[in-house]
Amino acid sequence: MDINYNTDVIVVGAGPCGVSAALEVARGGKKVVLIDRAKYAGSKNMYGGAIYKTALQEIFQEDFETLPYERIINSHSWAFLTDTGSCSITFQDETNSEAYAIKRFNLEKWMIEIAKKKGVYFAPNTLVKKLIQKDGYVVGVETELEEYYAPIVILADGVNSLLAKELNLREKYQPKDVILSVKETIKLDKKTIEERFNLKEDLTNGVTKMYLGNPKDTNAIFMMGFLYTFKDTLMLGVGANLADLAKNKLNINDLLEYLKNHNDIKPLIKDGQILEYSAHLIPETGYNKMPKLTDNGVIIAGDAAGFINSVHFEGTNYALISGKLAGKTALSALENSNYSQGFLSLYKKELDKSFILKDLYTYRNIIDRLYDRRSSIMNYYPYKIKEFFEIVTSANCKSKSVQFRNYLLSFLKDRNLKELVKDGFAAFRCVLDIFFGR
Ligand SMILES: Cc1cc2nc3c(=O)[nH]c(=O)nc-3n(C[C@H](O)[C@H](O)[C@H](O)COP(=O)(O)OP(=O)(O)OC[C@H]3O[C@@H](n4cnc5c(N)ncnc54)[C@H](O)[C@@H]3O)c2cc1C
Incomplete structure (x- = not known):
């Protein structure tokens, strides 16, 4: 093909995925341009608050030691909410240091500084408008200002990935395929956070809380709330399935207000000042709706490919590692001067070997x-858990046997047997999925 390439690889999107891909290419000694539409790296991005050590160490190696995190998160709790209270489980262990609370802006700034030092050319404030194609191959990108040409383009442009859609690499998302999420950054002084969450001054511990359970008068909505402790801020947010929100004509903000006024959460955020409000989508397409991951001259990675495991709140680690594998594939393609879809399918093989496609499967x-x-x-179950613990904890001078018997029989009264069997079957099949997973 007769094209004047001005770089070896173009990466669109400077989130964790794009930076990791660009870094891998630069480490391999090739020229790479990393493009992001945001004026400042990270200013368009949003997440709950935790990034994970294993993936960070793999990508940033010795530079990991300089990560500007705010707290190590070593207390994780999951709470079932009822309208008036909750039942929660907490796992807490100071030796557990996989998750770090870090603001997205600081994370991206740190990642990009490292990438630039390793030779990545970073173009901020640059929107990629479309892909340039020739003879059935993607050969570059068109931005508002100029055109860049390279034999490989890596799409790390996040959940909306208009560029992947342009190439028909993936189907249009349906509302059920995405979670709409909103988050508030709430300022409190450091000491207050430490007192409320029982944290140390030296920032070596931090807390994350996940909340499940709908407001009582709401139809069933698939939703989850989250709260993370930072140095002198809290991140409180909620995500809900977009189809459920639309069906119930509910605004996601109503769910955030529900959490903010809940007995469990209200005292934790009391007197806090809202510094920031943000919203973002999370893909829930998973393995079954995975896009075509490569085409001639192009690779898709990170959120753009739907690589996220929302059951475990993991996304940045999928983005970092899939970015690295995309970069590695680009290096092999350059070495072999072969940019065809057939050759680039090596990327899928690499993903298959990694935790990414194993877990998504x-x-x-x-x-x-x-x-x-x-x-x-x-x-339903949050309220049954509440009833159970009311019996366990109430010294009400009534027969425990009668109370527990009535409690067990109440499952049949207020829920028909068919529904209970379906719940049990679904739980059992989830266990089997995990046991017989890859
Ligand atoms: C509410 C919420 C909470 C989350 N919590 C967590 C968590 O606690 N831990 C975790 O690991 N993950 C979490 N995630 C998921 C995580 O944020 C994502 O999986 C991760 O950011 C994906 O990284 P990425 O690089 O693929 O995409 P992104 O981070 O979305 O980056 C995409 C980049 O592409 C740029 N871009 C897009 N289009 C263009 C274009 N046309 N031209 C130029 N640039 C473009 C954007 O500006 C952006 O910088 C959360 C997500 C949400 C929404």
């Missing part, structure tokens, strides 16, 4: 199974 039906049973998970 294992969880391929779990989200749908949980989604189908959302009325039980969100509207």
Whole structure:
């Protein structure tokens, strides 16, 4: 092909995925241009708050030591909410240091500085408008200002990936395929956070809380709230399935207000000042709706490919590692001067060997199974857990046997047997999915 390439690889999107891909290419000694539409790296991005050590160490190696995190998160709790209270499980261990609370802006700034030092050319404030194609191959990108040409383009442009859609690499998302999420950054002084969450001054511990359960008068909505402790801010947010929100004519903000006024959460955020409000989508397409990952001259990675495991709140690690594998594939293609879809399918083989496609395969039906049973998970069992603990904790001078018997029989009274069997079957199949996963 007669094209004047001005670089070896173009990466669109400077989130964790794009930076990791660009870094891999630069480490391989090739020229790479990393493009992002945001004026400042990270200013268009949003997440809950935790990034994970193993993937960071793999990508940033010795530079990991300089990560500007705010707290190490070593207390994780999951709470089932009822309108008036909650039942929660906490896992807390100071030796557990996989998750770090870090603001997205600081994370991206740090990642890009490292990438630039390793030779990545970074073009901020540059929107990629379309891909340039010739003879059936992607050969570059057109931005508002100029055109860049390279034999390989890596799409790391996040959940909306208009460029992947342009190439028909993936289908248009349906509302059920995405979670709409909103988050507030709430300022409190450091000491108040430490007192409220029982944290140390030296920032060596931090907390994350996940909340499940719908407001009582709401139809079943697949939703999850989250709260992360930072140095002198809290991140409080909620995500809900877009189809459920639309069906119930509910605004996601109503769910955030519900959490903010809940007895469990209100005291934790009391007197906090809202610094920031942001919204973002999370793909839930998973393994079954995975896009075509490569085409002639192009590779797709990170959120753009739907690589996320929302059951475990993992996304940045999928983005970092898939970016690295995309970069590695680009290097092999350059070495062999072969940019065809056939050659680039090496990327899928690499992903298959990694935790990314193993886990996405294992969880391929779990989200749908949980989604189908959302009325039980969100509207029914939180209240049955509450009833159970009311019996366990009430010294009400009534026969425990009678109370527990009535409690067990109440499952049949207020829920028909068919629904209970479906719940049990769904739970059992989730366990089997994990046991027989890859
Ligand atoms: C509410 C919420 C909470 C989350 N919590 C967590 C968590 O706690 N831990 C975790 O690991 N993950 C979490 N995630 C998921 C995580 O944020 C994503 O998986 C991760 O950011 C994906 O990285 P990425 O690089 O693929 O995409 P992104 O981070 O979305 O980056 C895409 C980049 O592409 C740029 N871009 C897009 N289009 C163009 C274009 N046409 N031209 C130029 N640039 C473009 C954007 O500006 C952006 O910088 C959360 C997500 C949400 C929404």
